[in-house]
Amino acid sequence: MPSRAGTGARALPPFRVAAGLGDPDRERMMLSALGGSGDIVIAERCLSADQLVASVQRGSIDAILVASDLHRLSEERINDLIRSGLPLVLLVPDPEDERWHDLPGAVLPSNADAATVQTALVAIIRGERAALSRRRDELAAPDIVPSVTPDTLEESLSVIALASGYGSPGRTTVAVSLAAALGAVAPTILVDADLSGPAVAACLDADPTRNISMVVHADPETARDWDRAVAQETQPLHPRSPHGVVLCGVPKPEMRSAISVRFFERLIAELRQRYRYVILDVGADLIGTEMRVHRAALTQAQQVLLVTSGDLVGLWRARTALSLFETQLAVSQERVALVINRHDHRHHHGRSEIEWALGLPAAAVVAYDHRSVERATAAQHPVVFERGRASRALIDLAERIHGGRILLQQEVAAKRRRWKLPGFPGASRFRHPKFEEGVGDGDYVTPVF
Numbered sequence: 001m002p003s004r005a006g007t008g009a010r011a012l013p014p015f016r017v018a019a020g021l022g023d024p025d026r027e028r029m030m031l032s033a034l035g036g037s038g039d040i041v042i043a044e045r046c047l048s049a050d051q052l053v054a055s056v057q058r059g060s061i062d063a064i065l066v067a068s069d070l071h072r073l074s075e076e077r078i079n080d081l082i083r084s085g086l087p088l089v090l091l092v093p094d095p096e097d098e099r100w101h102d103l104p105g106a107v108l109p110s111n112a113d114a115a116t117v118q119t120a121l122v123a124i125i126r127g128e129r130a131a132l133s134r135r136r137d138e139l140a141a142p143d144i145v146p147s148v149t150p151d152t153l154e155e156s157l158s159v160i161a162l163a164s165g166y167g168s169p170g171r172t173t174v175a176v177s178l179a180a181a182l183g184a185v186a187p188t189i190l191v192d193a194d195l196s197g198p199a200v201a202a203c204l205d206a207d208p209t210r211n212i213s214m215v216v217h218a219d220p221e222t223a224r225d226w227d228r229a230v231a232q233e234t235q236p237l238h239p240r241s242p243h244g245v246v247l248c249g250v251p252k253p254e255m256r257s258a259i260s261v262r263f264f265e266r267l268i269a270e271l272r273q274r275y276r277y278v279i280l281d282v283g284a285d286l287i288g289t290e291m292r293v294h295r296a297a298l299t300q301a302q303q304v305l306l307v308t309s310g311d312l313v314g315l316w317r318a319r320t321a322l323s324l325f326e327t328q329l330a331v332s333q334e335r336v337a338l339v340i341n342r343h344d345h346r347h348h349h350g351r352s353e354i355e356w357a358l359g360l361p362a363a364a365v366v367a368y369d370h371r372s373v374e375r376a377t378a379a380q381h382p383v384v385f386e387r388g389r390a391s392r393a394l395i396d397l398a399e400r401i402h403g404g405r406i407l408l409q410q411e412v413a414a415k416r417r418r419w420k421l422p423g424f425p426g427a428s429r430f431r432h433p434k435f436e437e438g439v440g441d442g443d444y445v446t447p448v449f
Contacts, residue, residue: 014041015063016041017063020045020067020073021070025403039121047243052070053081063121065117068091071187071274072227074226076224078090088103088106089121090106094109106120106124108120158276160303160401161304162279164307165319170309175200176190176200176204176281178394179237181397181398182398184244184408186277188243188277189245189278191271191279191281193283195249195259199249200248201248203380204238208248209251211250212247213255213259214233226270238382277401280297280300282298305336308358309341315358322336322359339366340354343366343367369388369389372388
């Protein structure tokens with residue numbers, strides 16, 4: 001690759017590129033290689049299409065590098081980038097798709113390597129579009145072997161379903177906490193796909209009128225329609241999870257029939273283009289025509305986490321669910337892992353015994369932590385925001401999914417009046433209109449129901 005130099009004695013400065021690559025693994029690999037070349041400098045690293053458009057409008061860059069799975073990259077946003085007149089390199093799953101034939105820029109495969117992308121960037125900036133089009137086949141990189149399992153889709157792990165047997169093993173609690181932890185570092189959406197008993201809205205004090213059935217009612221068709229419908233019906237998951245949003249479940253049983261399998265599969269496909277992680281909280285009922293969405297969620301997921309309690313009844317129900325996975329859904333065991341929730345080592349079987357009995361590896365063992373869970377339930381926020389053994393196990397699970405460390409933002413608490421309780425040195429209580437005056441534990445008090 002010739003370096004960027006002028007015809008005179010003085011070399012020109014490197015090209016300034018704004019990059020929005022969506023996938024963290026792709027970004028680490030690509031940007032480190034591109035930044036090391038003498039021709040290109042990464043001037044902006046964008047996590048969403050809105051941020052990328054804002055960077056372009058500031059006028060401080062020479063070219064744009066963007067992947068089609070960048071968060072909120074819609075047809076309208078692509079048109080905004082085109083109207084800027086800057087050289088554009090777009091990474092897409094299928095460069096031969098007719099949608100990209102008239103794109104005024106370079107279109108490369110999503111799995112193109114850094115050398116290929118660098119060549120394309122320099123060529124498109126220098127106005128060599130025709131030559132680049134003739135060499136597209138030469139620039140295509142070999143396929144990248146998936147890093148998760150052969151059953152995953154072409155990108156890295158993104159769609160994760162939380163399932164369980166009957167009973168209350170804490171599936172929604174785990175799903176909410178996992179989404180909150182991942183939402184602290186990457187665009188994440190939690191979808192309440194439990195048609196038989198949705199509970200995410202109650203766990204997070206979310207508005208149940210903004211829900212999945214309203215997306216159906218909007219009847220989105222184009223990418224712009226989907227952007228509008230998703231934006232209107234999603235809600236922030238929690239202030240300490242800045243990239244996390246939630247899509248609540250059906251508020252009434254009679255609305256179940258409106259959620260068709262076809263719509264749900266399209267919904268997952270659209271959400272994958274807008275979010276790094278899609279977390280599905282799937283109901284335990286897998287039998288019946290109204291529960292076809294539950295079955296579709298499990299078959300669409302790249303990874304299924306089967307949440308079970310550590311007691312004998314919970315393990316029995318987990319085994320029944322596994323039998324349904326194999327006999328009716330054709331969900332291979334390679335895509336299923338256990339989350340042993342509320343595990344009490346004093347009374348329950350050990351991890352290795354449970355793995356042997358169910359024939360599955362355990363992705364996480366969440367210790368029985370009654371106090372932390374009750375605090376989170378009373379405050380209506382994820383368990384990961386409470387200190388305790390359960391929180392540590394769930395954050396560890398999220399870190400292994402994300403492939404990097406997750407640091408949750410510290411909560412900014414409002415100043416509250418406190419005073420000493422007579423007879424209890426060092427004790428304190430806080431005033432809050434929702435709570436009755438009583439002895440608190442840490443930073444909370446016992447609510448009155």
